[in-house]
Amino acid sequence: MNVVAIFDIGKTNKKVFLFNENYKIVWEKSVNLNETTDEDGFPCEDIEVLKNWILDRLSEIKELKDYVLKAINFSTYGASFVYIDENGKVLTPLYNYLKDYPEELKSNFYEKYKGEKKFAVKTASPVLGSLNSGMQIYRLKEEKPELFEKVKYCLHLPQFLSFLLTNEAYADITSIGCHTNMWNFKKMKYHKWLKEENISEKIPPIHFGKDVIMTRENLAIGVGLHDSSSAIIPYTINFTEPFVLLSTGTWSISLNPFNNKPLTFDESQNDCLCYMQYTEKPVKAARLFAGNEHEVQTKRLAEHFNVPVDTYKEVYFDKKIVANLRALNFQIIYPKKYNFDILKECPFQKRDLSNFKDYETAYHQLMLDLVEQQVFSTNLVIHNSPVKKIFVDGGFSKNSIYMNLLAEAFPDVEVYAASMAQASALGAALAIHQNWNPKPIQNDLIDLKFYKH
Template sequence: MQKIPVAAIFDVGKTNKKLFLFDENYKIVYEKSARFTETVDEDGEACENIESLRLSVHDSLRDVLRFQEYQVQAINFSAYGASVVCIDREGEPVCPLYSYLKPYPEELKKQFYDTYGGEGRFSKKTASPVLGSLNSGMQIYRIKYERPELYSRISYALHLPQYISYLVTGQCFSDITSIGCHTNLWDFRKNDYHEWVTKEGVIDKFAPIAPSDEVVPVSFLGNNYKAGIGLHDSSAALIPYLVNFQEPFVLLSTGTWCISLNPFNTTPLTEAELQKDCLSYMQYKGKPVKASRFFGGYEHEQQVKRIAEHFNQNTARYKTLPFDPEIISKLQREQGPAPGERPGINHLQESVFAQRELSSFASYMEAYHQFILDLVTQQVSSTQLVLEGADVKRIFVDGGFSKNAIYMNLLAAAYPEKEVFAASMAQATAVGTALAIHRHWNTKPLPNDIVELKYYAVTHDTKL
């Protein structure tokens, strides 16, 4: 029996660690998922268990390479960002994989920004809002000043995708999609590391930068393979869209965070945009992607619980609610701004619906429509930050809200001059990670039908 050529993709999320095998048509032919119990660092803060991750990568790869029906041609890796593994000369971790949620010392933060031009000026150069440990470069800075003896033992500080690649290849690289995502490391204006990285000597702790779409030869279990150097997961998830669509678009990636990504907006970030949680990602070809975000999915979870409790309904009821334009018209006539809403409310940070009295709604249906109306108002405030300065005609929505008919119809109403689509594809991050190294393993042309689209036309009089 002739073996089916496949690519093996490790997709390491904060919660789930997955391994996929894709055939040459990018169909999933095998899938495995694992969860690890977190451990704690020296301060008692929860963090990733590196040893469990290392064992899982080797064991999982060993298993799939033994399959009789598949021939693994290439291996690649994606993982969540803002996480760094510091290894010594033997390749062993010298400290825990610190959580990006770990509180950052205020004095050390002040020392850093005072030395390098102040928060506003620095953030504009690095396209990085001030986020403490979420700025992964600050994790290295902290180790240098708080634990100098440990810092001296670091041979390389590898972002998590590159560490997982190292576990398979034995080679150390840095990757622009990890370096260029709110790390405080990259100066977007000069397209190089920020001067602090050199002045502090931190440059010596970073491996050479390799192209995100390159591979290195690997021998494992007596066979030869090609392995990528790994990608930041948000950048990987954008790749299928960049491959399938050449006309300018914005991608709304909706989950716990609702992130608006515009790969076609090259305008530099302003201080005002940075204060509104705007930032720049770096896509796998090394070009900046302007992004904005708000906590939409989290807010949805909280308000659905509140509505369901008030109307004595199951929290899952919203999943079957159809869009009713007449309810929206009634709400816009009768409800208006929330009672007590302050002028100039920050729609990116504050929920208007949380201020509304649920007793003013006749039903669960009405209350949920009003909530989504308020949520889409927040979404538009966020998305506008990346739309301005770029001629975009299409908006793609993927993730949870792409399946929400009320959200999709209201978003289409908010952008009548644009084409709004619900986009769906299985495992966008893993597919993008495989697509990045397509030319190294796949004999077929790049596919043009990976993303399924559902168009939302404006068929009602609703205006936002």
């Protein structure tokens, strides 16, 4: 059976899948790898361990008797650079995008390049410090000039993994176009600061996401994709009428491929940005740290009620509880004014848990608060575009409370839980379809479950 192998590298879970020609998963492995720390003691991905895990899995796949490996691609988390020298040796730790960015360096940079406001709009990149991955290169250059001298190429993580197997260095538009501070969305080319800071010569040429590099063993290897851009590929292939994809994980990202209005400064202040599709079309997106918040608050609930952390998995949507909580809070359904920034802070953080009679009630309130934040966030990208459907994928799509509340919050839009085995991995496989798969792409790749409001 012919297969494509996709390495899907998340911050926590590392997975590898084999898809057959009908894009069904026929084999998979996953692992959580221990982090290491960088020179400042800040936790980060252990690039050596990751590299070895990938190469070991690849040897294992090649030994499998039932499958003929035709192609390989990568989808990984973004905002992370690997710096290599001319021999392909990795020069630094894989710095964590959550690491604090030096204030002085940041303000010097923006001062030099026309201020935060203009710069953020031009590059569709809210000011996010290390999460603007171009700023990581700038920091390396300023703080460690002698090390920077040795850098031959700065590779985003997906492209570095592709380089491991092909020894060819490329850049990819889905990684560059994602809040990196590097791409000028107005001119659709690199921002000029990269040239002025002598960084552009260390960025390899752009390679198209649908094209592959052929190895001596006749394997077609993709150049890798940023996971958020990859996750939307199965949807844009399957649906032509305007939709928003709400991709949920650590971040809940609302992606609207049908909103191509330029980003405004206010939107960028509210954590909106543009992603680039592998077809080089921008997608307007809004981010919310909802999965992370859910994790923090379910731990808090578990401690308070003295139950296991994953108790929430046993809690199902209960209309009565929701009605009671709303009456209790005099909660007008959206929108409501807050004296804090609802996109940055979940209302649940301020709630006193001793006011809830049991875990189930408290958990329903957490979901009410998270969905309230979500509505604010998703509306930022729906604004003035003809969206007819919202597809939710990832963790929250399996949460009946979340899905019912979301459907109720968007009465004019059809809300679906979309289950597709591993959207970002599937997207990376579909991107290189023409290079390994003789069959046409089927239109039943996504299972939809409709939620009535």
